Amino acid sequence: MNIPFPDLRPVTPEIIMTLSATALLILELIFKNKGVLAFIGILAAAAVMYIMPASMGETFGGMFISDSYSIFFKFIFIINLILTILISLRYIQRQKAEYGEYYSLLLFATAGMMLMASAKDLIILYLGLELMALSTYILAGIKRHDVKSNEAAIKYFLLGGFSSALLLYGISLLYGMTTTTDIYKIAEHLKATGVTTTLLLSMILIAVAFLFKIAAAPFHMWAPDVYEGAPTSITAFMSVGPKAAGFAVIGRVFYTAFQNIQTDWTTILIGIAILTMAVGNILAIVQTNIKRMLAYSSIAHAGYILLGIIAGTTEGLNAMMTYLFIYAFMNIGAFAIVIILDRGEELSDYEGLAKNRPLVAALMLVFMFSLTGIPPTAGFIAKFNLFTAVIKAGYTWLVIIAVMFSAISAYYYLRVVMNMYMKEMKQEAAIHLSPSLSLAILITVLMVLIIGIMPSMVIG
Amino acid sequence: MLSKLFFGYFAVIMVALSLLVITRRNPVHSVLWMLVLFFHIAGLYLFLNAEFLAAVQVILYAGAILVLFLFVIMMLNIKVEITAERFIGEWPIGVALGLSILMLIYFTTSKLIQGPAGQFSIEAIKAETHTKALGKVLYTEYLFPFEIASLILLIAIVGAIVLAKKRG
Numbered sequence: 001m002n003i004p005f006p007d008l009r010p011v012t013p014e015i016i017m018t019l020s021a022t023a024l025l026i027l028e029l030i031f032k033n034k035g036v037l038a039f040i041g042i043l044a045a046a047a048v049m050y051i052m053p054a055s056m057g058e059t060f061g062g063m064f065i066s067d068s069y070s071i072f073f074k075f076i077f078i079i080n081l082i083l084t085i086l087i088s089l090r091y092i093q094r095q096k097a098e099y100g101e102y103y104s105l106l107l108f109a110t111a112g113m114m115l116m117a118s119a120k121d122l123i124i125l126y127l128g129l130e131l132m133a134l135s136t137y138i139l140a141g142i143k144r145h146d147v148k149s150n151e152a153a154i155k156y157f158l159l160g161g162f163s164s165a166l167l168l169y170g171i172s173l174l175y176g177m178t179t180t181t182d183i184y185k186i187a188e189h190l191k192a193t194g195v196t197t198t199l200l201l202s203m204i205l206i207a208v209a210f211l212f213k214i215a216a217a218p219f220h221m222w223a224p225d226v227y228e229g230a231p232t233s234i235t236a237f238m239s240v241g242p243k244a245a246g247f248a249v250i251g252r253v254f255y256t257a258f259q260n261i262q263t264d265w266t267t268i269l270i271g272i273a274i275l276t277m278a279v280g281n282i283l284a285i286v287q288t289n290i291k292r293m294l295a296y297s298s299i300a301h302a303g304y305i306l307l308g309i310i311a312g313t314t315e316g317l318n319a320m321m322t323y324l325f326i327y328a329f330m331n332i333g334a335f336a337i338v339i340i341l342d343r344g345e346e347l348s349d350y351e352g353l354a355k356n357r358p359l360v361a362a363l364m365l366v367f368m369f370s371l372t373g374i375p376p377t378a379g380f381i382a383k384f385n386l387f388t389a390v391i392k393a394g395y396t397w398l399v400i401i402a403v404m405f406s407a408i409s410a411y412y413y414l415r416v417v418m419n420m421y422m423k424e425m426k427q428e429a430a431i432h433l434s435p436s437l438s439l440a441i442l443i444t445v446l447m448v449l450i451i452g453i454m455p456s457m458v459i460g
Numbered sequence: 461m462l463s464k465l466f467f468g469y470f471a472v473i474m475v476a477l478s479l480l481v482i483t484r485r486n487p488v489h490s491v492l493w494m495l496v497l498f499f500h501i502a503g504l505y506l507f508l509n510a511e512f513l514a515a516v517q518v519i520l521y522a523g524a525i526l527v528l529f530l531f532v533i534m535m536l537n538i539k540v541e542i543t544a545e546r547f548i549g550e551w552p553i554g555v556a557l558g559l560s561i562l563m564l565i566y567f568t569t570s571k572l573i574q575g576p577a578g579q580f581s582i583e584a585i586k587a588e589t590h591t592k593a594l595g596k597v598l599y600t601e602y603l604f605p606f607e608i609a610s611l612i613l614l615i616a617i618v619g620a621i622v623l624a625k626k627r628g
Contacts (some may be wrong), residue, residue, distance in 0.1 A: 179575035
C-alpha cells in the first residue's frame with residue numbers, strides 16, 4: 001500500500017504555531033524570565049502571520065482548506081494572540097499566575113481556532129474546537145488560588161463539555177444521513193435528498209453548540225461569570241478569539257452544508273439575534289462590575305454580528321468579518337485599560353479618573369465611544385458597514401431593532417465616561433504601566449482611530 | 461430479531477446504569493456502576509463487529525481510567541459527599557425538559573433516512589480484520605485528526621500540571 005505524503009504547505013501556519021507552543025513548554029525550564037517566553041510567542045505569531053498568505057490550498061484529502069475566508073479569520077486570531085500576550089506580560093506577574101504554560105496554552109488555543117476556521121471536515125472542526133476550548137478552560141482557571149477563577153474554569157468546562165456533546169450528536173445525525181463528514185460532500189448529498197426533520201434537528205444541535213461559543217442568548221449564561229472570574233487578560237482573549245472562531249464556523253458550515261435549509265436557520269437565527277441583543281444590552285445596564293458589563297456588551301455584539309450571517313449574502317459575511325476585525329481592537333483595548341489600573345474592576349473605580357489620570361481616561365473614552373459606535377471611531381464604521389449590508393439584504397426592520405438596542409448600549413458605555421469625567425474623585429488611581437502594555441494600547445487606539453477616519457483601509 | 465433483542469437489552473441497561481451512576485450517594489458506588497456501564501459499552505462495540513474498540517474500551521476505560529477515578533475519590537472527603545444534598549431544587553423541571561427533548565429526538569431520528577453505505581461493510585472488515593482496517597484508516601486518511609487529538613491529550617496533561625502542581 002502506497003500512501004502519498006500529504007502536502008504540508010497549507011498547514012504550515014498551524015504547524016509553526018503548535019511547534020512553538022510545544023517548544024515554549026520546554027523552554028520554560030531554561031528561561032526563568034517569563035518575558036522571554038512571551039517574546040518567543042510573539043515572534044512565532046509574527047512568523048505565522050508572515051507565511052500565512054502563501055498557505056493557500058487544500059490538503060489531507062480535502063479535510064483542511066486554507067482560503068481567503070480562513071486566512072482573514074486567522075489574521076484576527078493572530079492579532080488577538082499578540083495583543084493578549086502584550087497585555088498579559090506584567091499583569092499575570094501581578095496576579096501571581098506567571099507560569100510559562102500560560103503562553104504555551106495561548107498558542108495552543110490559537111492553533112485550535114485556526115483549525116476551526118480552516119476545517120473542511122466536521123472531525124477537524126470538532127477537534128479544533130476542543131483544542132481551543134480545553135486551553136481556554138485551563139487559562140480561565142490559571143489563578144489557582146482565586147476562588148472566582150476556579151469557579152470560572154469549572155463553569156466554562158462543564159457547560160462547554162455539554163455543548164460539545166450536543167455538537168457531536170448533531171454531527172452524528174448528519175453522518176447518519178449522508179455517511180460523510182466532509183462539509184462540501186454533505187451539502188451535495190443534502191441537495192439530492194431534500195429537507196427532513198432529522199436534518200433540521202442536526203442543524204439545531206450544531207447551531208446550539210456554536211451559539212454557545214459565541215455567547216448568544218439563551219446560551220450566554222456562562223459568559224458573565226466566566227468573564228468576571230478569569231484573569232482580565234484571558235477575558236480579553238476569550239471575548240475575541242473563540243467568538244471569532246465560532247462565527248467562522250457558523251459562516252462556513254451554515255452557508256455550505258446547510259444551504260438547502262437556509263430559510264429555516266435564518267428564521268432561528270433572527271430570533272436568537274434579537275434575543276441576544278436584548279439580553280446583552282439590557283442586562284449590561286444593571287452591572288456594577290466593568291468586566292461583567294463588558295461580558296454583556298460582548299453578548300450584545302454577538303447579536304449584531306449574527307445579523308451579518310442572517311443577511312445571507314457575501315456582503316453580509318464580509319461585513320461580519322470586518323466587524324470582528326474591528327471588534328478585536330476595541331474590545332482588547334478596553335480590557336487593556338482595565339488592566340492598567342491597579343483597581344479597575346468596579347465601575348465606581350472610574351470616578352474622577354479624568355482629573356487624576358487624564359490620558360488613561362481619554363483612552364478609555366475612545367474605546368467606549370468605539371464600542372457604542374460613535375464616529376469617528378472604528379466601531380461606527382463596523383456597525384455602519386454591517387447594517388448597510390443587512391439592509392441591502394432586505395432586513396430593514398431587523399436593523400431598526402439593532403439600532404434601537406445600540407442606542408440603549410450608549411447608556412452603559414457612556415456611564416463609564418460620565419464616571420470618569422463628571423464625578424468627583426474618591427481616591428488617587430494607581431496605574432501599572434509597562435512597555436508591552438503601552439504598546440498594546442497604542443496599537444489598539446491607533447487602529448480604532450485610523451480605521452474610524454479612513455475606513456477604506458478595511459472595507460472593500 | 462435476535463440482534464434487536466440484544467441491542468435493546470444493552471440500550472436499556474446502559475440508560476439504567478447511567479442513572480445509577482449519577483444518583484448514588486457514595487461516589488465509590490457511582491464509579492463501580494460506571495465500571496459495569498463501560499463493560500456494556502464494550503459489549504455494544506462487539507455487537508458492531510468492532511472487537512478492537514471493545515478491547516480498548518475494557519482495557520483503557522474500565523481498566524485505567526476508572527482506577528484514576530477511584531484514586532481521585534480517595535482524595536475527597538466522602539463523608540461530606542454522602543451527607544450533601546444531591547440535586548438542586550429545580551430537578552423536576554430538568555427531568556421534564558429532558559423527557560421532552562427525548563421525545564423530540566425519538567420522533568425525528570425515527571424518520572432518519574440512512575445515507576449510502578460506505579466501503580467498510582461487515583464482510584470487508586471481517587476479511588481484513590477490524591484492527592488492521594482501523595489502523596490503516598487512522599494512519600492514512602485520518603492522520604491529520606489523529607495528530608490534533610494527540611495535541612488535545614497533551615493539553616490535558618499540561619492543564620492538570622498547571623492547575624495542580626505545587627509552586628514555590
